[in-house]
Amino acid sequence: xxxxxxxxxxxxxxxxxxxxxxxxxxxxxxxxxxxxxxxxxxxxxxxxxxxxxxxxxxxxxxxxxxxxxxxxxxxxxxxxxxxxxxxxxxxxxxxxxxxxxxxxxxxxxxxxxxxxxxxxxxxxxxxxxxxxxxxxxxxxxxxxxxxxxxxxxxxxxxxxxxxxxxxxxxxxxxxxxxxxxxxxxxxxxxxxxxxxxxxxxxxxxxxxxxxxxxxxxxxxxxxxxxxxxxxxxxxxxxxxxxxxxxxxxxxxxxxxxxxxxxxxxxxxxxxxxxxxxxxxxxxxxxxxxxxxxxxxxxxxxxx
Amino acid sequence: xxxxxxxxxxxxxxxxxxxxxxxxxxxxxxxxxxxxxxxxxxxxxxxxxxxxxxxxxxxxxxxxxxxxxxxxxxxxxxxxxxxxxxxxxxxxxxxxxxxxxxxxxxxxxxxxxxxxxxxxxxxxxxxxxxxxxxxxxxxxxxxxxxxxxxxxxxxxxxxxxxxxxxxxxxxxxxxxxxxxxxxxxxxxxxxxxxxxxxxxxxxxxxxxxxxxxxxxxxxxxxxxxxxxxxxxxxxxxxxxxxxxxxxxxxxxxxxxxxxxxxxxxxxxxxxxxxxxxxxxxxxxxxxxxxxxxxxxxxxxxxxxxxxxxxxxxxxxxxxxxxxxxxxxxxxxxxxxxxxxxxxxxxxxxxxxxxxxxxxxxxxxxxxxxxxxxxxxxxxxxxxxxxxxxxxxxxxxxxxxxxxxxxxxxxxxxxxxxxxxxxxxxxxxxxxxxxxxxxxxxxxxxxxxxxxxxxxxxxxxxxxxxxxxxxxxxxxxxxx
Amino acid sequence: xxxxxxxxxxxxxxxxxxxxxxxxxxxxxxxxxxxxxxxxxxxxxxxxxxxxxxxxxxxxxxxxxxxxxxxxxxxxxxxxxxxxxxxxxxxxxxxxxxxxxxxxxxxxxxxxxxxxxxxxxxxxxxxxxxxxxxxxxxxxxxxxxxxxxxxxxxxxxxxxxxxxxxxxxxxxxxxxxxxxxxxxxxxxxxxxxxxxxxxxxxxxxxxxxxxx
Numbered sequence: 001x002x003x004x005x006x007x008x009x010x011x012x013x014x015x016x017x018x019x020x021x022x023x024x025x026x027x028x029x030x031x032x033x034x035x036x037x038x039x040x041x042x043x044x045x046x047x048x049x050x051x052x053x054x055x056x057x058x059x060x061x062x063x064x065x066x067x068x069x070x071x072x073x074x075x076x077x078x079x080x081x082x083x084x085x086x087x088x089x090x091x092x093x094x095x096x097x098x099x100x101x102x103x104x105x106x107x108x109x110x111x112x113x114x115x116x117x118x119x120x121x122x123x124x125x126x127x128x129x130x131x132x133x134x135x136x137x138x139x140x141x142x143x144x145x146x147x148x149x150x151x152x153x154x155x156x157x158x159x160x161x162x163x164x165x166x167x168x169x170x171x172x173x174x175x176x177x178x179x180x181x182x183x184x185x186x187x188x189x190x191x192x193x194x195x196x197x198x199x200x201x202x203x204x205x206x207x208x209x210x211x212x213x214x215x216x217x218x219x220x221x222x223x224x225x226x227x228x229x230x231x232x233x234x235x236x237x238x239x240x241x242x243x244x245x246x247x248x249x250x251x252x253x254x255x256x257x258x259x260x261x262x263x264x265x266x267x268x269x270x271x272x273x274x275x276x277x278x279x280x281x282x283x284x285x286x287x288x289x290x291x292x293x294x295x296x297x298x299x300x301x302x303x
Numbered sequence: 304x305x306x307x308x309x310x311x312x313x314x315x316x317x318x319x320x321x322x323x324x325x326x327x328x329x330x331x332x333x334x335x336x337x338x339x340x341x342x343x344x345x346x347x348x349x350x351x352x353x354x355x356x357x358x359x360x361x362x363x364x365x366x367x368x369x370x371x372x373x374x375x376x377x378x379x380x381x382x383x384x385x386x387x388x389x390x391x392x393x394x395x396x397x398x399x400x401x402x403x404x405x406x407x408x409x410x411x412x413x414x415x416x417x418x419x420x421x422x423x424x425x426x427x428x429x430x431x432x433x434x435x436x437x438x439x440x441x442x443x444x445x446x447x448x449x450x451x452x453x454x455x456x457x458x459x460x461x462x463x464x465x466x467x468x469x470x471x472x473x474x475x476x477x478x479x480x481x482x483x484x485x486x487x488x489x490x491x492x493x494x495x496x497x498x499x500x501x502x503x504x505x506x507x508x509x510x511x512x513x514x515x516x517x518x519x520x521x522x523x524x525x526x527x528x529x530x531x532x533x534x535x536x537x538x539x540x541x542x543x544x545x546x547x548x549x550x551x552x553x554x555x556x557x558x559x560x561x562x563x564x565x566x567x568x569x570x571x572x573x574x575x576x577x578x579x580x581x582x583x584x585x586x587x588x589x590x591x592x593x594x595x596x597x598x599x600x601x602x603x604x605x606x607x608x609x610x611x612x613x614x615x616x617x618x619x620x621x622x623x624x625x626x627x628x629x630x631x632x633x634x635x636x637x638x639x640x641x642x643x644x645x646x647x648x649x650x651x652x653x654x655x656x657x658x659x660x661x662x663x664x665x666x667x668x669x670x671x672x673x674x675x676x677x678x679x680x681x682x683x684x685x686x687x688x689x690x691x692x693x694x695x696x697x698x699x700x701x702x703x704x705x706x707x708x709x710x711x712x713x714x715x716x717x718x719x720x721x722x723x724x725x726x727x728x729x730x731x732x733x734x735x736x737x738x739x740x741x742x743x744x745x746x747x748x749x750x751x752x753x754x755x756x757x758x759x760x761x762x763x764x765x766x767x768x769x770x771x772x773x774x775x776x777x778x779x780x781x782x
Numbered sequence: 783x784x785x786x787x788x789x790x791x792x793x794x795x796x797x798x799x800x801x802x803x804x805x806x807x808x809x810x811x812x813x814x815x816x817x818x819x820x821x822x823x824x825x826x827x828x829x830x831x832x833x834x835x836x837x838x839x840x841x842x843x844x845x846x847x848x849x850x851x852x853x854x855x856x857x858x859x860x861x862x863x864x865x866x867x868x869x870x871x872x873x874x875x876x877x878x879x880x881x882x883x884x885x886x887x888x889x890x891x892x893x894x895x896x897x898x899x900x901x902x903x904x905x906x907x908x909x910x911x912x913x914x915x916x917x918x919x920x921x922x923x924x925x926x927x928x929x930x931x932x933x934x935x936x937x938x939x940x941x942x943x944x945x946x947x948x949x950x951x952x953x954x955x956x957x958x959x960x961x962x963x964x965x966x967x968x969x970x971x972x973x974x975x976x977x978x979x980x981x982x983x984x985x986x987x988x989x990x991x992x993x994x
Contacts, residue, residue: 296799303893434965434969441973464936
């Protein structure tokens with residue numbers, strides 16, 4: 001594991017809670033409010049860390065394990081991303097499948113924890129979350145396949161690293177389509193508008209929020225951090241596709257990573273303030289559209 | 304100059320008729336219709352005597368096939384115009400200006416198709432026929448005709464759009480060869496230099512597109528609804544003139560592909576479409592209960608015969624060209640007679656019409672004679688053309704095609720005879736009385752019937768000459 | 783692949799997906815309008831040199847395809863008071879999938895039909911893909927207005943192909959083609975208006991009285 005890769009990983013882990021704050025701040029400013037401070041999530045994590053967790057009598061060990069499994073799987077997934085633009089701490093041929101699988105594992109753990117409570121609200125949120133995942137997973141794989149075809153590499157380090165910069169000169173259109181598709185996936189997987197409104201507290205309209213309704217205290221802190229980390233992972237993915245950082249020096253690539261993450265969060269904030277949430281039945285169509293864009297990118301690469 | 308006049312005069316007449324709005328101008332509109340039809344007929348007749356030179360840099364010109372179709376259109380239109388005089392007196396004159404304007408616009412568009420030597424101009428004319436005919440189909444403004452016109456518009460427009468794509472493909476095929484783009488004489492002269500893949504694609508798309516306008520199976524689904532719901536004289540014009548013009552489009556692209564030596568590719572496709580149309584017509588004619596829908600399926604059958612003759616080559620091409628004439632005249636004859644029936648009894652269904660020989664003697668007789676004519680019995684002209692196509696099938700070494708053709712024609716004869724004889728014979732329905740058949744309503748059908756009869760017995764020399772040269776142009780022979 | 787015509791062609795395909803995937807009629811019409819605008823721009827970009835002919839043609843394309851016809855269809859929507867397409871014969875997700883297959887098929891066919899002497903290799907596949915997309919929308923939707931939109935997409939695809947033949951297609955003819963399109967869609971709009979008045983709905987499944 002190169003020193004640069006380690007530093008980039010630590011920067012990502014530390015800066016992750018910054019991103020939801022930036023998104024929220026952008027959205028507030030664009031809608032004419034001052035909004036919460038950018039560091040709000042850090043304050044929330046601190047506040048929650050001091051509280052005590054209360055567990056319902058109907059829950060089992062699954063409920064307690066859920067947040068932990070999610071955090072661990074996300075950190076493991078972060079190990080596969082080449083955050084310094086060259087090589088990830090862990091890489092092998094086909095690790096893109098491992099990356100997707102780890103993300104799925106995290107989601108699975110959270111959904112199980114939600115179902116474990118026996119409450120109908122969590123169950124409803126869980127079923128919605130899994131339905132969207134059914135459409136989101138193929139779209140994610142299509143994007144990754146497009147990247148494989150563009151760069152000829154089977155490892156994420158290769159796909160998002162140096163060969164990507166060369167691929168941009170050959171097939172900019174396909175890569176743009178893949179990037180856009182990944183951005184749509186980011187919005188859906190992280191429960192942002194137009195798939196789900198993170199600010200809503202009406203139980204019938206929540207998806208991600210409702211699954212974690214019964215968690216409290218440190219568990220909720222872990223979940224809050226994990227969702228911020230998931231946003232950071234997807235943002236890093238999108239940023240790596242659009243801005244290959246292979247040629248930059250060590251310090252420059254870390255700064256570029258940070259800047260790109262902030263930029264993507266701001267873009268999320270802009271999208272959130274510009275659109276309304278879609279009806280639930282339309283979200284699969286949105287994901288099918290993202291998949292179609294990725295397919296079109298693949299067709300262009302094969303032609 | 305004459306060529307331009309032939310196309311422009313009806314267009315101006317259409318504008319003029321449309322401008323005369325109001326009931327009191329009814330007589331003026333109708334006389335415009337008949338007058339322009341007469342002038343058109345005279346002009347076309349002069350083209351036979353003194354051929355006009357090509358105009359507009361070769362974009363418009365007369366060749367044998369185009370002249371035949373143009374003459375057919377002109378004669379049919381004149382007969383229909385005479386009929387329209389009687390028709391518009393009987394029918395509630397609903398927006399008579401749209402009706403007359405649409406008819407004259409139709410004449411202008413079909414004249415343009417027949418006289419174009421530039422294939423894109425031909426396309427423009429054929430597209431124009433779609434929207435000049437649409438308001439005519441919708442004449443009654445009721446639910447059924449609304450449905451018919453919607454289906455017609457949608458299917459026709461898609462077909463014509465495909466034909467446009469075919470024209471573009473043809474232009475691409477021509478980009479390597481010498482000669483002015485899309486002009487028929489140049490295409491034929493340099494046919495061997497055309498790019499084969501694009502030419503094949505162009506043929507397929509043009510056949511699909513023009514075939515939709517012709518009403519070839521499987522693109523014929525609009526025909527029964529449209530011919531059934533439109534006023535009969537409009538159906539007659541469509542079945543006689545419009546299908547012949549659409550066939551002209553198919554014939555032109557066949558000319559080009561034959562000249563490029565693609566006969567082995569083109570002929571099986573044409574044969575396939577022809578046999579399919581015959582089969583579909585035979586299946587749907589049995590059990591028909593409406594005479595206008597019956598005639599629509601008969602039209603599908605005859606379009607199949609035209610394409611079949613084209614695909615067989617040899618004297619089949621001659622039979623096809625002769626059949627264009629015969630079929631056009633006979634169809635219009637039958638539709639006008641059906642129109643008389645509808646005017647008298649208010650319905651075209653067999654259930655409402657019985658014993659027509661007694662209530663409408665002349666129309667009933669014409670209907671029965673028309674049955675025999677359209678199914679190919681001697682001495683009418685269709686026998687000659689169908690027999691020629693049959694001979695071509697046997698001569699080209701396809702005896703089973705000839706056998707299939709005979710079987711289908713027999714089935715169709717039985718099906719049509721069942722319906723028409725049921726309507727003509729028997730005791731009249733209690734409500735019907737002997738209706739007065741006005742001269743205007745009979746002049747057209749009688750004239751057309753006489754023409755079909757004459758063509759079965761004797762073909763005048765100039766016509767024979769034109770038919771022969773058209774057949775040779777299509778890659779066939781004259782008998 | 784940085785040239786402007788290629789970007790325009792890619793956006794045309796994206797508009798195809800937009801028409802296939804959305805149920806809101808106003809979005810469909812806007813997508814077709816954007817396609818018309820892109821066609822006008824392409825007419826200018828693809829011409830070897832700028833002349834009055836190409837300028838007028840591009841202007842005519844934009845006026846008819848991007849302004850007049852969409853405005854007319856929007857009027858028809860208001861008249862019929864219909865905003866959304868109900869679940870069509872082929873669902874929206876399936877339509878998107880078919881659209882992707884159409885693009886793949888178009889590229890496959892275009893590989894067999896090389897365009898002689900042309901640098902734009904994307905033009906033939908994109909035009910074929912647009913034609914197939916128009917077909918899908920035309921046949922698989924229930925509302926009469928959406929079928930008209932499908933017809934417009936079909937025509938856009940054919941027109942796009944026609945842009946390769948600007949030398950052999952004289953000016954008058956291109957204008958004639960545009961005019962024909964305008965008149966046909968106008969008449970379709972009138973018929974749609976009548977359908978709405980007669981049946982109180984634009985569902986073409988109601989048009990089933992004439993049958994054998």
